[in-house]
Amino acid sequence: MHKDTIFSAPIEKLGDFTFDESVAEVFPDMIQRSVPGYSNIITAIGMLAQRFVTEGSQVYDLGCSRGAGILSIRRNLQTNQVKIIGVDNSQPMVERCRSHINAYHSEVPVEILCDDIRHIEIKNASMVVLNFTLQFLPRADRLELLTKIYQGLNPNGILVLSEKFTFENQAMNELLIDLHHTFKRANGYSELEVSQKRTALENVMLTDSIETHKERLKQAGFSQIELWFQCFNFGSMIAVK
Secondary structure: OOOOOOOOOOOOOOOOOOOOHHHHHHHHHHHHHHOOOHHHHHHHHHHHHHHHOOOOOEEEEEOOOOOHHHHHHHHHOOOOOOEEEEEEOOHHHHHHHHHHHHOOOOOOOEEEEEOOHHHOOOOOEEEEEEEOOHHHOOHHHHHHHHHHHHHHEEEEEEEEEEEEEOOOOHHHHHHHHHHHHHHHHHOOOOHHHHHHHHHHHOOOOOOEOHHHHHHHHHHHOOOEEEEEEEEOOEEEEEEEO
8 A cells, every 4th residue: 555645745835635646546545544434434335235235226436536435335235236336536546446446356347437426317326425525526516416316316225425524613623623633643644744735625625514414415305314423523424215
């Protein structure tokens, strides 16, 4: 695994964070050291696939990055009469995802598309995954995407929505941000790396509160919504049609 050193030296003109070649190369290391509970979420996505994915249906991973979620889903399926569709708008991520998926033999067909998730048709879906993806969309586009997902899900289909959260209580918000930064430092990131990455992300990753997410999911049509995992200011929700 390549070590993430992208923000380890001072960067004079720090632009917005992008999922480019350099990020795609170190992404597994970056996400393990930056997102508390990431491996638990990936494992649980497989467990949920085992319960919810039905024969003859489709599974969508929207913002699939290098395919960790897809591999977890595929390993846990009870049937191979399923198609998995992964979508990411980063060509370097898509290229690595395809080679990663192809390295493991399976009868389950997987299609990886380089596209904008807002342009993808969702149909005959028993499961849709948005794993730390929605937060990178403009807020104005989020409800429309969730509504499209709800409409494309079959009855009893599941959406897994993992996000970084903000909290309405300012003291709690600052505490959880600070705990997250402590987590990153404990995983070997320096103060400079934490600070520079935060600056690079501030215009790109726009986080919402848990309450805002729940309300938006209700507006999209979901009535069964629950937060199933949280560690500091990161977490994952499930919504069942």
